[in-house]
Amino acid sequence: MTDFEEIIKTRRSIREYQDKDVRDEDILKIIKAGMQAPGSRLGAEPWEFVVIKNKKTLAELAEIKPRVKTAPVAILLVANIERAFYKLHWQQDMAAAAENMLLEAVNLGLGGLWNGVAPTEETMEKVADLFGLDNENQKPFCVITIGYPAEGWQNKFMDKFDEGRIHYEKY
Secondary structure, eight states, X not given: OOHHHHHHHHOOBOOOBOSOOOOHHHHHXXXXXXXXXXXXXXXXXXXXXXXXXXXXXXXHHHTTSGGGTTOSEEEEEEEETTTOSSTTOHHHHHHHHHHHHHHHHHHTXXXXXXXXXXXXXXXXXXXXXXXXXXXXXXXXXEEEEEEOBOTTOOXXXXXXXXXXXXXXXXX
16 A cells, blocks of 8 residues: 555544644644645635634634634635635635545654534634634634544544445445
């Protein structure tokens, strides 16, 4: 199995983290991986990122998204709609960036969790208000928590393959 296959097969949603800082270099690598995702049009990718390490801000965010509570760092993915090529399909570009980031976290020996924000309007508004976003042009998509997995939360293989879910030509 290649390293990439190992990463794909072992990435899990990590909901508890060790009380250990994540290196700034690793945070940057994770964001760079997000920016390498394919977008709907080259040069029109809508993504922007807010890195959150301040414990007070993380606690405020945890009031909206509770799984942020034990994370040493969170990254808010924000869609800048003015930059998006397809104004109604920005979530697809953002999802590609988010998954790239989560895979890079595993590659670096870290764990991550995709905390959904969009499309729930109430949650989007609360997150936008907390981070001073323009609700019309800056849409919070998700919060990715990153850290070293706590005991029992390690990335590990879980066979989820189900051949019965594969259909050919028609459903």
